[in-house]
Amino acid sequence: MNLNEFVMQNEPAIRLGFFLGIFAVMATWELIAPRRALTVSKAVRWSNNLGLVFLNSFIVRLLFPAAAVGVAAFASENGWGLLNYYSLPFALSIVLSVVALDFIIYLQHVLVHAVPALWRLHRVHHADLDFDVTTGSRFHTVEIILSMLIKFATIVVLGPPVVAVVIFEVVLNGMAMFNHSNVKLPLGIDRVLRLFVVTPDMHRVHHSVEDNETNSNFGFNLSIWDRAFGTYIDQPREGHEKMTIGIHTYRDPKQVSWLPGMLSLPFIGKVTGYAINRREWSKLEDKDEN
Numbered sequence: 001m002n003l004n005e006f007v008m009q010n011e012p013a014i015r016l017g018f019f020l021g022i023f024a025v026m027a028t029w030e031l032i033a034p035r036r037a038l039t040v041s042k043a044v045r046w047s048n049n050l051g052l053v054f055l056n057s058f059i060v061r062l063l064f065p066a067a068a069v070g071v072a073a074f075a076s077e078n079g080w081g082l083l084n085y086y087s088l089p090f091a092l093s094i095v096l097s098v099v100a101l102d103f104i105i106y107l108q109h110v111l112v113h114a115v116p117a118l119w120r121l122h123r124v125h126h127a128d129l130d131f132d133v134t135t136g137s138r139f140h141t142v143e144i145i146l147s148m149l150i151k152f153a154t155i156v157v158l159g160p161p162v163v164a165v166v167i168f169e170v171v172l173n174g175m176a177m178f179n180h181s182n183v184k185l186p187l188g189i190d191r192v193l194r195l196f197v198v199t200p201d202m203h204r205v206h207h208s209v210e211d212n213e214t215n216s217n218f219g220f221n222l223s224i225w226d227r228a229f230g231t232y233i234d235q236p237r238e239g240h241e242k243m244t245i246g247i248h249t250y251r252d253p254k255q256v257s258w259l260p261g262m263l264s265l266p267f268i269g270k271v272t273g274y275a276i277n278r279r280e281w282s283k284l285e286d287k288d289e290n
Helices: 003-032 042-063 067-078 090-114 116-126 141-158 162-179 187-193 200-207 224-228 259-267
Strands: none
Touching: 003 067, 003 162, 042 141, 042 259, 067 141, 067 162, 090 116, 090 141, 090 162, 090 224, 116 141, 116 259, 162 200
16 A cells, blocks of 8 residues: 555545544643633533534545545546646655645635625634634534635645645644644744744734734734735734734624534625625724624
């Protein structure tokens, strides 16, 4: 059995193993050294956030049994994609694939903030009233499906090795849990780490209720994209302990912390302009458009 066959056969177990392991580490870290005091019952938030994760996983496996790994294998067999056309060293292909896929995730994240209809879906992620390890996997089912389709298209064009896709999926899920965690890193370590990857303090700014902070720090893994494209903010205006997490107009825990409310949230209210260029902060800014 070659490496690709092993990965194809064991991909669900590999991803689940890393998910459970990283989740356990970050959840324990949050208990030992929390960054902020939580405002909503952890039992309520965790049961509903994780309930959404399990629902999404079930639907994605139902709709896309082969997942991204299957698309990568199919592209390889048919010679589709840039990396299947050009002969590059295997290790270089893996590195280029992971970096390119990470860049696409950054662009996708900017897109769901820029298009009002997509923001309605993505605000399920932002409406969480607290910020911890479960927030990193809290996305509306329709957004997850759209994200998978974008990933499939990227794989067909790029032609990454199967192993690279699995590595990327593991890194993406692991980093999402890490940088959404309510953990306290020493400031010196955070300052060095965020030169390369997105840290919890860096990404927490993105979950601020303030529009200019929400429209910043879009990266999930590599921090270079925010610095390169001018979407980086170093620290929240109110400080990490005092900043308000969530969306101004969605503060009812029954609506944003329970599964039925999360699933219905995109369909509540009228479509309004959530402008991506709203990055200049003003105390007088109308908050009703969120």
